[in-house]
Amino acid sequence: MRRWFAEWSLAGLFALSKTAAVAEAENPQALLSCNYEEGSFTTFRNPAFPSHSIRIKEQNDEVCDAGSKQFTGWLDFHGKNIFFWYFDSLNDPLTDPLTLWLTGGPGVSSLVGLMLELGPCRIKTGGNHTERNPYSWTRNSSMIFVDQPVGTGLSYMNSHLDIPTTSEIAAEDMYIFLQILMTEVFPERRQTPFHIAGESYAGHYIPTLSREILRQNQVPETPEIPLRSILIGNGYVSPLDTLYGYYETLCTTKPGVDEPVFNQTRCQIISENLPRCISIYEVCYRYPDEVLCKATDAVCGVIKELYHNESHAGGRDPFDITRTCEVDHLCYSQTLEIQKYINKPSTWAALGVPEAVLNFSIESREVASAFEATTDLYSNVMTDIKYTLEHGVDVLIYNGNLDLACNTAGNLRWADALRWNGQAPFTSEDLKPWYSNVGGSKVKAGSFKEVFASVSNGVSGKQRFAVSPEVRASVPADDEDIPVNTFRAWFLGIVGTVILTALNQFFQLHSPPLFLSAYLAILVTFPCGRLMEAVLPERKWKILGWTFTLNPGRFNQKEHCIVAVMASLVTAFDNGSLATDVYVAFEKFLHIPISLGYRFLFLLTTQALSFGIAGLFHKFLVEPAACVWPGVLPTCSMLYTMHQRNRENEEANGWKISRMKLFAVVILCGALYQFLPGFLFTGLTTFAWITWIVPNNVTVNQVFGAISGMDLLPMTLDWNQITGYLGSPLLVPTWALTNVFCGSIFFLWIVSPALHWSNVWQGMYMPFSSAKTFDNTGKPYNTSRVMNSDYSLNQTAYHEYSPVFLSTTSVLSYGLGFAAVASIIVHTALYHRHEIWHGLLASIGKASGEEKPDIHARLMKKYKQVPSWWYGCTLLAIFGISIAFLYVYDTGLPWYGLILAIALHVVLLLPTGIMMAYCNIKLSTAVISALIAGYIWPGKMMNNVVFKIFTLVSSAQGLGYISAMKLAHYMKIPPRVTFAAQCTGIIVSWLTQTAVNVWAMGNVEDICTPEASNNFLCPLAAGYAANATFWGLIGPKRLFSEGSMYRSMLWFFLIGAVSPIVLYLLDRRFPRATLRKIHLPAIFASTASIPPATAANYMAWGIVGLYFNGHLKRRYRRWWMKYNYILSAGLDAALAVGNFLIFFCLAYPGVRVKWFGNEITARTADGMGVPLRTVERGQTFGPRTWN
Known part of the structure; x- marks a missing residue:
């Protein structure tokens, strides 16, 4: 079993030069030769998931200059539709692994990864055409980019349905998508080494999906998805540790800057508020109660707002602390170019976007708000990463040092604290230089450490964890100073x-x-x-x-x-x-x-x-x-509501009434x-x-009487009859x-x-x-x-009288x-x-x-x-x-x-x-x-x-x-x-x-x-x-x-x-x-x-x-x-x-x-x-x- 931790000194470096090296050698058979007719969709179904289907169509280099076969389509189920874009490997599609890419947010389209970072094509200046990306991961791997959860990017759903609110729900949808894709669309992919990669909030998505895949792989007679590794770049894995890393990232020169970003006054504010923030987050981790976890915002918000309140056009860039934002809070002007390009009528027509989708947006605030309404944003997924390691799947955590939002210091902190068989050697291991060959010269690209550890497969334990939404919605956190x-x-x-x-x-x-x-x-x-x-x-x-x-x-x-x-x-x-x-x-x-x-x-x-x-x-x-x-719970809610004073009245599905x-x-x-x-x-x-x-x-x-x-x-129009x-x-x-x-x-x-x-x-x-x-x-x-x-x-x-008789x-x-x-x-x-x-x-x-x-x-x-x-x-x-x-x-x-x-x-x-x-x-x-x-x-x-x-x-x-x-x-x-x-x-x-x-x-x-x-x-x-x-x-x-x-x-x-x-x-x-x-x-x-x-x-x-x-x-x-x-x-x-x-x-x-x-x-x-x-x-x- 192997676990890596790598860091780069350059911001925004997302290229993985040896993706194939991450996977074990395999000899998969050829891809299924499907007779796709360009411009039309073909629908695939799996009997195990009768309510789900994939409709897919082939694309050409006019819409994305990829240099390899590519397909787009949607997973359709229960009025929901998840968009994906698939690319064959440029090297050898028959033997190279398959990698799924997920972008975070939550609510940011994976087309950012496709057209800005590691996909086969990029948007040319002006946003009207694409060009080949020489650093694309498709050099060594076939790739799938997915807009998930539903509501993100080109994914859509019926207006009366709710957006998924947790990584668990998103993982369930993704698992079914992968099963149909590998068993029906590309059946020969069932033996191809499979990897999941992503960035930012995908630090939540990926471990959760990994656990879902590994758990389902244990179900008898279920086709196994051959997951070999997960790769998380500047991931949002542990919010507590990410906040802990704010001080090192902003108040020291460790990220590789000449002088700290913040002055002494701001650093003092972070230092004074960090212990309280960490304490309340630790409680939130152990007991993920929505009311309690949201209380972290009041304490930890002071730390985050010092920087993020200035993240806007011309302000501070949270993804590279040495830059200023070119546009809105996403900071990179290329995001607007991608948005412009996808919304072009020709692109729209080539992708076959249905009328239900009115326009494409890089970021969905609706999805972000849906996740904010639950504890998903406040939870850590370290247990899912531990589960992944213990089931023989390799884990790579890679980071650019200049990212504040999901910083290196925080990710290294939780990585060292992760309790698994290899924790002791991994924690004691020092970071070593990592060199890359650039133009024939050996250049230091960053640092890394890795540990191999044996795991015991086949041994299962039982852990139970109980929690009543119902309780979170009604019960306030404690204030022991309140007189009783x-x-x-x-x-x-x-x-x-x-x-x-x-x-x-x-x-x-x-x-x-x-x-x-x-x-x-x-x-x-x-x-x-x-x-x-x-x-x-x-x-x-x-x-x-x-x-x-x-x-x-x-x-x-x-x-x-x-x-x-x-x-x-x-x-x-x-x-x-x-x-x-x-x-x-x-x-x-x-x-x-x-x-x-x-x-x-x-x-x-x-x-x-x-x-x-x-x-x-x-x-x-x-x-x-x-x-x-x-x-x-109604009594709790009643007491809590009566004694709320000056509390923000948040909107709930369009309802604003307090x-x-x-x-x-x-x-x-x-x-x-x-x-x-x-x-x-x-x-x-x-x-x-x-x-x-x-x-x-x-x-x-x-037959119809309501008395006897x-x-x-x-039928009754009396609440007393309903509850009596x-x-x-x-x-x-x-x-x-x-x-x-x-x-x-x-x-x-x-x-x-x-x-x-x-x-x-x-x-x-x-x-x-x-x-x-x-x-x-x-x-x-x-x-x-x-x-x-x-x-x-x-x-x-x-x-002489009578026995007793009772009604039926x-x-x-x-x-x-x-x-x-x-x-x-x-x-x-x-x-x-x-x-x-x-x-x-x-x-x-x-x-x-x-x-x-x-x-x-x-x-x-x-x-x-x-x-x-x-x-x-x-x-x-x-x-x-x-x-x-x-x-x-x-x-x-x-x-x-x-x-x-x-x-x-x-x-x-x-x-x-x-x-x-x-x-x-x-x-x-x-x-x-x-x-x-x-x-x-x-x-x-x-x-x-x-x-x-x-x-x-x-x-x-x-x-x-x-x-x-x-x-x-x-x-x-x-x-x-x-x-x-x-x-x-x-x-x-x-x-x-x-x-x-x-x-x-x-x-x-x-x-x-x-x-x-x-x-x-x-x-x-x-x-x-x-x-x-x-x-x-x-x-x-x-x-x-x-x-x-x-x-x-x-x-x-x-x-x-x-x-x-x-x-x-x-x-x-x-x-x-x-x-x-x-x-x-x-x-x-x-x-x-x-x-x-x-x-x-x-x-x-x-x-x-x-x-x-x-x-x-x-x-x-x-x-x-x-x-x-x-x-x-x-x-x-x-x-x-x-x-x-x-x-x-x-x-x-x-x-x-x-x-x-x-x-x-x-x-x-x-x-x-x-x-x-x-x-x-x-x-x-x-x-x-x-x-």
Whole structure:
């Protein structure tokens, strides 16, 4: 293995005198003799790439005086077209190597290399004709010049497509081009030694393409591209080292100048700013976060701008520090001559440029801007060069000393630092003189050093590096000087928590209930925080040696994040406020007396039990970079946007509106719009318009209905319907969206109709989709008919009445729920066992160091961490209180039931947490908890209810706590402050909920009865009373055990457990990206909320998500990066504001609008849940006897 480093003392010297010597000797066969007809194109395709083709035509010396055969053409694919120009070698095209030339920029045409530097022809003065270049590389090699990426030079694409934004994307396109060129256009080139060369930003392109070629060469049965070497001239390989070289290039005479270019003052500025610049670039290298990497511009820009601000016509030349620029920032007048020549009508016609290309430009600012929007400009490709060396490919780095933009000092610095087998001898090797024969005399042309080192081929390692664009677009870099533990933060957090908790607790007793999201608290506290910033005194106070101030200055995003953390716990409490629903159900509907102590302890223990467990999983679910938690990104974006001040508003795909302005517009318009589907025209929420036309046609209503039908044409104009069950689709990765979307289509529109219309499980006697339970007459199941006075099951009455029947989708939903729980456990063990092991080692302080922390975890290390024993002690304390609660009050649940609930929670928290962290899809544990309790304590309602609440609420709360921890992690809140905020939020919310509930029970007249004032009917508690009696009395044993109608659903446990193993083995045997994107737990969980959700909720969710995270993210990436998460936050906040206004301004006072648009849905067979079949009065369906 060989690596060279060479330098020249002359600027702009790009000739390589012995290209053939770089390659190994080969004996390729003759080039394929293609019958090209001059003036026409011939098209070539490769079956392996059916969407790609090459159209090519032969040229003559009139367009380029090359002296050898030449061809031009385009690679055409998916509306994109990459231009290339090929030349035969002047020496021996049959034996000479083939070299690909790439010019950098990014966005500069490779015709610069062709007609200015090393190609076979140059532009004559005046720009009208060409002449032979005696120093052309075609003397010893066939050459290909390519305008890439798409959008550069004569390459073009359809106007609606996005320009490639990274070297990786460009490399993928180039690889396919080379495959078709070598296998179809010039098949004999398959054995010809191949080299890649280029300059400037090609220092990024070339190593990336080299890695892509070598990686693809390892794929079985793929034609190998015989890559032998890469050659990089004054390459932009490592931006950090390039900046480091500015001082040597401008402030010393080492480049070969008589005196330094810069004076002492300017050199002092570089010297003072360089350490900070290098430090932030090092972080950017390790953790390529776009926000963080762009922050280098603020520091390093001072260094670059000293010179580059003067790079213009008549100013400094960045490519030769001894010259002045002749023209614009590209400096060389020949570039304008090339541009003029290519744009000549005769040249245009000879090349066959299509009408889609309006004109040729040497440089594309669009391409440059596209790359600037990503981390590509800030990254180094040293690992790709190392990969190239280790796979037996020679590397030559050559430099002209007078180039500043990609200077010799910087390139030598990274070359010495490159870690590979030959690093030690290469670093210790001195530069030696390099001589060239000029006119028969031996003249020193520069210096060089080279090292030969053996490499081990065939040995592959596995390295994984995870990063969430999604995170870069939403999360700011840290500023540890921003105050966070302030009076304002705690005051607003506590007050906001009290108000939000009180409103949610009080109005969930109302019909319809009202739930307010954390976004409302964040919105309201923002102006309050700004007001406190303006009016509170800035005086410093000292109490017991502790100095503090009520007003530390500007109200900032970290203080606001404390409010968000507490408010997010409120919404988690609402998810888990089943405890309050339960004791209201016990007291008001089941007439079981509940004491004040029972209320306090039941709510505290069920809500707080999971906090300690969640904290112990911090290493597994919060710190890893792969655990993105997309659900918290809109809150990050919202906080970041609110507290941005005086920040430049960059254009994103033509959009200039600031994120804050967009956020405000979306909230205002969205809240006003919510009055339409939420009050004035409620039919828009489901919009099953076909059922409106034929409201009494049962078949049509079951096919197209959106309440109890399959909703074959799902439409909704209500954001609440889109996000109501699965959350915002703008937050879910495309692969997860696709899994859920396809799973929903398969199970809801294929499997369920087949089962339903086949009358399996007597489904035709019930609605297609309903969450209700039914008896054998098709009526809702009346549990009071089978319940004794002590709330136990009356066996005789049960046998005389009816078995329980479920709708088709409800049965299938149970089965898929069983499969989802089994599959998530197996899937996690198979695919995430390494991450779990590393997390376990990290939690006990024995991390292996193999998993590198991301930038957020690294920045959080400077804060004091929360010891694990804090969470452990919290868990033990709440566990002790829970045991006391079980024994002091008659809950019916034994102590081992609590331990079982905790064990189930611990087992499921990690896999369900990983699923939420990766794809923002929540897997409910309700089914499995009800199943376990029903089998252990059959017919004992209290045992079943308390066990289910401890399990279900703990799971929901645990994910809520971890989600809040990740929010604080992204916003760089010190972990101990987060711990204190969560503890405070738990206590404040617990006390507030209990106090409001007790007050409401005693002060709202006739509450939870039909005569209740202001419609406080307690619908949630009523629903849970029915649910509790059903599962506690009938139980899963009578639904799924031997002899029952739905026993086959238990097989889904086996299906869920085995299917991930099968997929895993297939993935190992046939490694394809498609298989790895199949996520079986997400597919099985795709119908978790159906019923009561319908296709309108799932399909609309999937369509919106795929549009934003598929189409917009791919084609308008800059727009997506700038606006996607703040748009999601704005839509959710608008929904919260709109519902709040509708409830208090209209619904609570009793205002109603009675008209067709608000009543038609309830009048259809779909709305009334009419089945396809009914029985005559006194008749029944189903079995005549049952167990």
